[in-house]
Amino acid sequence: HPGNYMDDREAGLLRNAAAYTRCLRAVPGSPVVLLETTAGCGTALGSTFEELAVLRSSIADDVRSRIAFCADTCHLYSAGYDLVGDYEGVWRAWDETLGLDQLRCLHLNDSKTKFASRRDRHELIGEGSLGPQPFRRIMTDPRLEHVIKILETPKGDDGVTADRKMLRRLRRYARGAEVPR
Template identity: 55%
Template sequence: NLASPDPALWRRSLASFRSELERCAALGVEAVVTHPGNAVDGDVERGLEANARGLTDALEAVPGPRVLLELTAGTGTSIGATFEHLAAIRDGVSPAQRDRVGVCVDTCHAFAAGYDLVGDYEGVWAAYESVLPLETLELFHLNASRHGLGSHRDRHAGIGEGALGEAPFRALMRDPRFE
């Protein structure tokens, strides 16, 4: 948990994350997807800064693999449920390493976090582009949500089986911005 307020847990989390990056580098893996963690003390800003500090340290120590921050559903104390959170983390990474940090949008998480892929598809991407360059969006985790818009519940469903229906997935597959 790179967002942990507990210094000992943060150091263990950093060591674990660096080890994961080292394994990825050894295997030739291009990128690792990670959730930003939990600000268990409720201090989101501190959690975002701690995450960026940890990413900077790990990326400086391990050349090669990129890190893709996955948008979260916003369950409990998790950070990363807004594009602004992801932008703050990325912006907090040292300029020398920042280009190695991108984004993975999980469609279930996006919907659960309140991004209306069904009723305001274009608005979602306008919101993204208002804080992050679109080229930072490198990966989609495509799945539906068992719960409604803004539920903050991380419960995945098969495409076409959940609350999103099929329309947003068709739109994504046809969207020239994501070719």
């Protein structure tokens, strides 16, 4: 996550950009840091595409190319990006503000909370307030086929079994098949 602010959001963005600059300059080579979208809880930065763009553009030119983004589906939805009712609009806004070429990773998870709740509560894919449709679209969207996808769902008592269930579900979505809960 891109960090938090103390008193002033704008100052927090600049302070965190300076910290990222220092860290990237201290690490030789070309590893890329992915800034993840946040749900907008409290003083968390990065819940809007515009904030992420300001943060990236405030990082020094010599290391800025080592910053890209990770979008978390629960965080997007909780922050007010309607993947259910305006899927195309969300990705259009992302592309216009951050660039789809800068989206390197997707954390896939449903949400236990309602739209725009600003709460980060992950749910099993297709079983929360997002439901199955956005995940069907993500898994068949050619614009996102290059993007790494990582499960970030509740694990319960047996994480391996839970992850296998979610992977089977996502594979069925990718094939266009209906998925029993």
